Amino acid sequence: MLAAMPPPVPPPTPAPGAPRVRERADACPGALRLHSADDGHLARLRLPAGRLTARQVEVLADAAEALGDGRISVTSRGNAELRGLADGCGAELAPLLAEAGLLPSPTHERVRNIVASPASGLDGLGTADVQLWARELDERLCAAPWAAGLSGRFLFVLDDGRGDVAGLGGDVTLVAAAPDAALLHMGGRAVRVAAADAPRAALAAARAFLSAARAAGTGAWRVRELPEGHEADVRDVRKALAAEEVPEPVLPQGPPPAPGPLGPAALHVLAPLGRLTAGQLRALLPADEVRLTPWRGAVVAGTDPARLPALEAHGLITRPDSPWAGVSACTGRPGCAKSLADVRADAVPGRPGLPVHYSGCERRCGHPHGDRVDVLAAPGGGYLVDGVPVARTDLARAVTTARTAPRTTR
Ligand code: SF4
Numbered sequence: 001m002l003a004a005m006p007p008p009v010p011p012p013t014p015a016p017g018a019p020r021v022r023e024r025a026d027a028c029p030g031a032l033r034l035h036s037a038d039d040g041h042l043a044r045l046r047l048p049a050g051r052l053t054a055r056q057v058e059v060l061a062d063a064a065e066a067l068g069d070g071r072i073s074v075t076s077r078g079n080a081e082l083r084g085l086a087d088g089c090g091a092e093l094a095p096l097l098a099e100a101g102l103l104p105s106p107t108h109e110r111v112r113n114i115v116a117s118p119a120s121g122l123d124g125l126g127t128a129d130v131q132l133w134a135r136e137l138d139e140r141l142c143a144a145p146w147a148a149g150l151s152g153r154f155l156f157v158l159d160d161g162r163g164d165v166a167g168l169g170g171d172v173t174l175v176a177a178a179p180d181a182a183l184l185h186m187g188g189r190a191v192r193v194a195a196a197d198a199p200r201a202a203l204a205a206a207r208a209f210l211s212a213a214r215a216a217g218t219g220a221w222r223v224r225e226l227p228e229g230h231e232a233d234v235r236d237v238r239k240a241l242a243a244e245e246v247p248e249p250v251l252p253q254g255p256p257p258a259p260g261p262l263g264p265a266a267l268h269v270l271a272p273l274g275r276l277t278a279g280q281l282r283a284l285l286p287a288d289e290v291r292l293t294p295w296r297g298a299v300v301a302g303t304d305p306a307r308l309p310a311l312e313a314h315g316l317i318t319r320p321d322s323p324w325a326g327v328s329a330c331t332g333r334p335g336c337a338k339s340l341a342d343v344r345a346d347a348v349p350g351r352p353g354l355p356v357h358y359s360g361c362e363r364r365c366g367h368p369h370g371d372r373v374d375v376l377a378a379p380g381g382g383y384l385v386d387g388v389p390v391a392r393t394d395l396a397r398a399v400t401t402a403r404t405a406p407r408t409t410r
Contacts, residue, residue, distance in 0.1 A: 022219030028152030029081075030110040031097055034090055039069065039335040041085040043093060045102060046109060049116035049134035049158070050078030050292035050299075057290050059100040061278035067093055072276045074296040076366050077115055077155065077168075083335060105142040110152035112138055115168055117160040118291040118299040119257045122266040126160030128176035128195055131291075133158050137199040144203065149210055151221035156202055163254030168294055168369055171223040172205040174198050175252060183246060187223050189234045190249030193241055201237050208236040256295050258320040261305035269308075270297035270317035273329050273344055274366070283314045295368075296328060323349035329358035330365040332377070338363070341377035348396040353403030373402040 028044070029035035035042040045060075052060065060080060064072050069084030085093070097103045105112075114134050121129035137156060141147050157170030166175055173185040182198040183190045186205050193201040209232040213220040216230035223232050237243055257268050271280070274296035284290050288302025297317070312318040317325050330336070332343035339360025347358045356373040357364065364374070375395070376384045383390050383398075390398040 020218065020220070020225045022221060022225070024219075026151040026153055026221050028110055030152065031103060032090065032094060032106060032109055034085065037083065037331070037335050038333075038337045039084050041087070041089070043068075043082045043085060043090070044075070044110075045080045045082070045097065046112040047079055047102075047292060048112050048114040048138040049131055050118060050290075050294075051131070051134070052080075052290045052292070053101070054285050054287060054289065056100050056102055057281055057285055057287075059096060059102070061281045063093060063096050064278045064281075070278050072278065072281055074271050074274050074276065074292050074298070076294050076296070076368065077113060078118070078292040078294050079113075080292060083331075104138075105148075107145075107148045108142045111147060111150040111154060112141060113152070113154060114138060114141075114156045114158065115165050115170070115294055116158040117162060117164050118293045119164075119262050119266070119268065120160040122299070122301055123257070123263040126162045126176060127178060128160055128182070130158040130160040130174070130176060133174065133182075133199050133202075137202055140199055140203050141206075144207075146210065147203070147206065150206060153221050154206065154209070155222075156206070158198075158202075159252065161252060163252030164256045165294060166251040167253055171209065172202050173251065174202050183249065184234060184237060184243070185249055185251060186234045186237075187226075187231050188249075190246040191234045191238045191241075191243035192246055193237070193243045197241050197243075201241050201243065204237045204240050205232070205234060208232045208234075211236075256293070257299070259297065259318050259322070259325060260308065260320065262299060264305070265303065266299060266301045267303060267305045267308055267311075267318075268293075268297060268299050269311050270295065270322075270325055272315060272317060272324055273327065273347060277315075280314050280316055283311060283316070321352055323352050325352060326355035326368075327358075328355070328366065328368060330360055330363075330367075332358070332360040336360060339377065340379060341381070341383075343375075343377055346377075346383075346392060346395065347375075348399055350396055350399030350401075350403045353400075356399055356403055373399060375399065 031045045067089045068082040073081040116130045116134040155170045157173040159166040159175045161176040175183045212232040287300045291299040308318045329343045332339040343358040343360045357367040358375045360377045385398045
């Protein structure tokens, strides 16, 4: 079934301490359920672990040019969005994606939300290759009819032990703890499982969440929305998989891989303001595979890092000292009716430093996790930089100061 949906209406915020009650299923767009925006329809393709084969790169780039606005947006979960799609183009898009293996299960297409350490298995860091876990988890997810009942926002995070993605707010987070062991985190608790059981354990945890959500009757989309007394419990996984509870679980924290070479046969680039042109996406080839990242870039596996200067010439960010590294923006005008400004056109990088995110309204869609400079469009054409009013003409100076000043003095 192909359908264009109107923009989602945000649910009312519950009173402090009151459980959130969801009266409807989530309205997240997908590849089959398009979202209607001011610049046309939008399709969001779930790419478990951000993975695209070389052929899928070509198909996605061709689809963006033939059906959309010629660009591919990379989301904060490493998924891909096509924008500017015409009315009725879903009937053309779906078979293209299916034929390329990008729609393995129409009933599960919106629940394949899996983020995994993108450089896993490529740079010698990390304790296990969680890209392999991601593939097994995706296969198991698509093979489980009940899993189609998860919301389009439910998130699995698989961290290879380096801590680059563990803090990205997963509902179920797996962390490689040793070559033969993994920690499964959910709702503030964790259990240790055998590495070979890790994908199966993540799926069991998701099922425990769905059971808890149904028992609570509040329509929760995510683990943190479950009301008191109905928590999803990792101990259910422990019973199913002979897992051992971890007394004081702590999620590892580490930096994302820097743009540049990643070992002898891989590299990492960032997309300017999180969008790739079809030409920039194709320029990543030849490669064995491309992994879109939660930092709105791409890890390219099976390619020569000596290609980095050529990719820079295509407009991609290839060095950590680029001022555009760490700069992101929401859709803004003209794509979003809520926006007070064309934030993507107004965005200036300032000097390298803290990440900075530009938003057209207070929803701050797509903002990165962690410490960042907040730039918010204000009525009258100006901006608020970390809450301080700034004229548009003064934005570069204000953003440079905010990105580079020590946090304690700001
Ligand atoms: S943050 Fe940006 S994209 Fe999100 S609703 Fe506001 S203006 Fe639109």
